[in-house]
Amino acid sequence: MTETSALLTDFYQLTMLQAYFEQGMTERAVFELLVRRMPGRRSFLMAAGLEQAIDYLEGLRFGEWELEYMAKSGRFSRDFVDRMSQLRFTGDVHAMPEGSVFFADEPILRVSAPLPEAQLVETRLINILHYQSLIASKGARVAISAPGRLLVDFGLRRAHGAEAGVFAARAAYIAGMSGTSNVLAGAMYGIPVYGTMAHSFIEAHEDEESAFVAFARSHPGNVALLLDTYDTEAAARKVVSLAPKLTQSGITIRAVRLNSGNHAQHARAVRLILNDGGLPDVRIFASGGLDEHDVAALLAASVPIDGFGVGTRLVTSSDVPALDCAYKLMEYAGRPRHKRSEEKATWPGAKQVYRKMGTGGLMLHDTIALAREAWPDDSALLVPVMAGGKRVSSPPTLAEIRQHAQGQLQALPEPLRTLGRTHAYSVKISHGLLNLAKELFAGAPLPSGAKE
C-alpha cells in the first residue's frame, strides 16, 4: 500500500495544489528532473527507475481513505478534496531510456501537464528515479570493476526498507550485475536469483561436515559451501575430502564462499587446497563488506576469486548515499520559468539533450539545448514515453534495458571508467539556451557546471 498511495508525497504539494485550483492556475507546466551537481566519486551517472515512474503516473489516484484523511485533517477545503477525487495524470512525458548515462544539469525526465498534476508528482518521481539512478550508477562501477565475473547483489537486509531492496536489485541488474539474492526482486522482474547457505546453517548442525553433506543432498544442482564459520582452510580441506563421496551420489560441488577475514589470503590458500585436492573447477565466491574498489583491488592482485557478492555498500551507495536530484519548473503557460537561488540556479525552459559520438563509438560531448531549438542531428536523448497520461509504447524488457546500459558503458571514454579518480565529461550549453538564460537572469550568476 505504501508504494501506491497518492499520499506518498510532501504536504506542500497538496497545499500548493489547493491554491492553484482556487486561482484557476491549471495551464500547462513543464517540469524537468535533473541532478544539479555531479557527486564526488562519480564520473558518470546512469538513469533507472523510469518503468516504475510511468506505472506511478498511470495509476495515480486518490482513493477513499486518502480523501477521508485529507477531509478530516481540517487543512483543506471541501471543494479541493472533491476535486482531488477526480485527479488523474493526463500529461506528456519525455525521458532518457533506462540505462542511459547522464551528467549534471541534464534533464533525465521532462513532464508537461496541467500545473497541479505536474506539481503533485514531484515527490514520488524523485523518490523513484533518484534511488534507482543512484544504485544503477553505483552498480555500473561494480560491473566495471570485474568484467566477466559473477556479481550478485546481496544487499536486501541492509537496504533502506522493502522497496529499496527490490529497486536496488533491479537497478544493479540493469547496470550489468549478474543477479540478486532477493527472491521477491527475482519473482517481480525475472532477475536471476542466487544463494545457498548462511553461517547459521553450519552452526545448527553438529559439525561442519554434516552441514555440507546435508545441503548438498538437498540441493544437488546448487552446491556452494560456506567456508568461514570456524576455520576457512580447514573447511576447504573438508570440501576436498567430501567431494569424492558426493560425486559417487552424482553431486558436484560448484563453489565455495568466503565471507570474512583477509579475502586475498584465504582465496589463495583455498584455491591451492582445492587444486591439490583435484577440484580445480570449484569456483571461489567472496562476500562481506565489499565495494567496487575492493573487487578491483583483488582482481588487480590476481587473487583467484570468480565471483563477488556486493551488498550494503551497493544498496546504500555508501560513498554517495544521495544525489543532488531536483524536479524544477521550467515553463508555465508557455513562458520559461527559472530559479536564481544561490548555488541552486537552474537552466530555464523546456530542454533537450544531444550527444555527440566520436569515431570508435565513444562519447565526445553532450549539449543541453532548448527543446524548441532546431538541431542538426537526431541524437536527442529524451524520447517520448507518455502522451495524454498513457504509455506511448509497450515497455522494454529488462533484458533490453540491460543491453542498452551495456552499450552506454562501452561508449564511455576510458577516463570516465576509472574507479579511483573522477573525470569531467564535457556538457555544453546551446546558444539558444545560453541566450535565454542571460536574458532571464539579467546579470545574476548563471547556473554553474556547464560551459558553452
Place this chain on the structure above:
Amino acid sequence: MTETSALLTDFYQLTMLQAYFEQGMTERAVFELLVRRMPGRRSFLMAAGLEQAIDYLEGLRFGEWELEYMAKSGRFSRDFVDRMSQLRFTGDVHAMPEGSVFFADEPILRVSAPLPEAQLVETRLINILHYQSLIASKGARVAISAPGRLLVDFGLRRAHGAEAGVFAARAAYIAGMSGTSNVLAGAMYGIPVYGTMAHSFIEAHEDEESAFVAFARSHPGNVALLLDTYDTEAAARKVVSLAPKLTQSGITIRAVRLNSGNHAQHARAVRLILNDGGLPDVRIFASGGLDEHDVAALLAASVPIDGFGVGTRLVTSSDVPALDCAYKLMEYAGRPRHKRSEEKATWPGAKQVYRKMGTGGLMLHDTIALAREAWPDDSALLVPVMAGGKRVSSPPTLAEIRQHAQGQLQALPEPLRTLGRTHAYSVKISHGLLNLAKELFAGAPLPSGAKE
C-alpha cells in the same frame, strides 16, 4: 505488496529451509539481532521498528503467487513448497522497547522458534529494524542539536524508496523530531505533518508578491512564505509590506523559510527586516542540505532560526548509511551455538542485557549476560513482546514510544550526547557469558568490543 510478501527474503533462507525440513531439523532455535560494532560518528544507537517487525511476524505466510513462483522456479521440491503453504511464525520474541538506547553486541531482539521459522525471518527483520534504528539514531542526534526547536523531516524525496520515506518519518519522530513533510506517514501513524510551498509555486506566478498573497488567502491558518526563489532579503521586505494588508483580511503570516545560500547571514538579515517591519513574531525556518552539525553550529552562533527542515542527510543517515547489523544463531536444540569468523565472532547463548543506573538518573553501564543467569536486579532491557506467534500486549502508542525515547536520551551521560566526538559507554560481559564463551571458543579470540 512489496512490503508484505513472504518472498521479500534472501534466496538462501529458502534453500536452507528445504534442507532443515528434509533433515527434520525443526527443534527450537534462538536467534538474536544485534549491531556488531559501533559505527564511527555515533556514541549511542536507538532501537526502532519493533512494531513493524511484529506485524511482519504475525502476518507471515506464503500466498498463491509466491508458492507458484517457488514451484515454477524448479529449485525446490514439491514437498517443500507444500510445506511452505502451511508455514506461520509460532515463536516467542523478546525485544528492547522502541526508543531504547543500545550499544554494540547488545541484542535488541531475540527470537525463539522452530529453526525454519526463526531462520526464514532473518532478512526482513534486519531490513526493518536496521533501517528504523539507523534513522532513530540519527534523528536523536538532530533532536539533541536543537532542544525545543521545530525539527521537521523533509527527506521523503531522497529516501531510498517508499518504505524508507515512511519509516524514516516514524523513526525520526520517535527520536524526538517534531514531525514530517510526508503525508502518508502522517496518515499511517498520526505524525504531525508540515509544509507550505515550493519554489515552483513562486515561479509559476507572475511575481513573488502575488504568489505570497495567493497562498495566504488559500491557507490562512498556515502561512509560511518561501523567501529564496530570487532574492531573499528583497522577499523579506515584500513580506513586511504585505503583512498589514493580510492582517486586514484576518490573515497572520506565521513564518518564512530559507532554503539556500548562507543561512546565518540570511537569517540575521531577514530577522532584522522583519523586526524593523513590526513582525517580531514571524518565525524563521531553515532547510536545505542540513544535518545535526549544521543545526548545532547555527544555534551555537545564536543565529535567529526557530525551526529546521532536515532531509536527505537524515533519511539516508548520510555519514553512517548502514550499521553492522546481524541476526545470529545463539542456540539450537537447547545447546549454545557460535561463530568464530574473523572479526565477526559473536557472544554465544541466549542473552539478556541489564542496565545499571546511577544517582541522578544517568546510565552507568550495561551488562550482557546469559538469559538463564540469575540477576540481582530487575533492570532487564529485553522484554517479552510475542508468545506463540502472537503479541503479548497491545502495542504502545507512538506518543508512548516517543516519551520512552525522550527518557532514554535524558539518561545519557553528557559525553555521549556530544555530537562532534564519539565516546565509549561501558558494556560489560557477565561471568556466566564469559565462561561459556571461553569454553566454546577453546582458545580462539573472543568477540571484541566488550570487557568483563
